[in-house]
Amino acid sequence: MDWDEMARPWLEAAEELEKTLRPVQDTLMQAAALGSGEAVLDIGCGTGPTLRAAAEAVGPEGHVTGVDIAPPLIKFARGRVPDTVDLIVADAQTHAFEPERFDAVISNFGTMFFADTAAAFANLRQAVKPGGRLAATVWGPPSANPYFAIPRQIIDRHVADVPPPEPDTPGPMRFGEPRALMAALEASGWTVEIATRDVTLTPPNVAEEVAEMLMKVTIRMMLRGVEVGAHQLSAIKADLIEFCDSSALNGAIVFPAQIHVVTAHAT
Numbered sequence: 001m002d003w004d005e006m007a008r009p010w011l012e013a014a015e016e017l018e019k020t021l022r023p024v025q026d027t028l029m030q031a032a033a034l035g036s037g038e039a040v041l042d043i044g045c046g047t048g049p050t051l052r053a054a055a056e057a058v059g060p061e062g063h064v065t066g067v068d069i070a071p072p073l074i075k076f077a078r079g080r081v082p083d084t085v086d087l088i089v090a091d092a093q094t095h096a097f098e099p100e101r102f103d104a105v106i107s108n109f110g111t112m113f114f115a116d117t118a119a120a121f122a123n124l125r126q127a128v129k130p131g132g133r134l135a136a137t138v139w140g141p142p143s144a145n146p147y148f149a150i151p152r153q154i155i156d157r158h159v160a161d162v163p164p165p166e167p168d169t170p171g172p173m174r175f176g177e178p179r180a181l182m183a184a185l186e187a188s189g190w191t192v193e194i195a196t197r198d199v200t201l202t203p204p205n206v207a208e209e210v211a212e213m214l215m216k217v218t219i220r221m222m223l224r225g226v227e228v229g230a231h232q233l234s235a236i237k238a239d240l241i242e243f244c245d246s247s248a249l250n251g252a253i254v255f256p257a258q259i260h261v262v263t264a265h266a267t
Ligand SMILES: C[S@@+](CC[C@H](N)C(=O)[O-])C[C@H]1O[C@@H](n2cnc3c(N)ncnc32)[C@H](O)[C@@H]1O
Pocket: 003, 043, 044, 045, 046, 047, 048, 049, 050, 067, 068, 069, 070, 073, 090, 091, 092, 093, 107, 108, 109, 110, 113, 114
């Protein structure tokens, strides 16, 4: 996936995305159980919401490093995380991190995009201290995530022959069935536990705005490389608004969602 291309829409929707995904971030931070004074590496840190949470958790004696492959996201993060946080533009799969530098690696939805997942986790394994740990969140299956499944159904209604994602290729739904993720971690020197959690996403705005956020990020990601006309895009948006309206409860939009929470220890 080309994150240089995705960085602009991600930035445009950054605040809404961060608020919408806040329950996932909270679940990750709970699983990571960061302690005062720890050194932490955040993989695919994006606009930096988990960097702020990690910096708070480790305190002034600790240290946080964020790495992301997309320069515009790192630039944006720089303006909103404490100065003490180190930020690196790099491919976490291959970057030469200082060996045995970190107590913990964390990643909120950042591990689904590696070309070679086992190689990436082997690289991260070198970066943690003996006994170091990893905590990461990934999306569960589309069947438990209408936030992805319904936009995909809407695309199929209006655009012919959009191919489904190839199995085990970079993308948000890659580890919905998490066996390949578990195998990649075990093959690269980690012991792994995966817990599946239901979360509720509540975007902070009205149906039309949520539909716009889905257009900017989710639909754009799903339609990469596909020619689509303006009339098709407006038909997709109209159906998204209807989907968002139908997801409203007591005046707020509510999407049930499912994630896998990965915790691993370096062997
Ligand atoms: C779904 S976003 C999540 C961003 C952030 N963790 C959050 O919770 O808002 C995935 C992030 O992973 C980054 N990414 C993708 N592949 C990467 C790689 N190989 N190395 C480092 N970062 C990567 C993307 O640029 C993007 O910022």
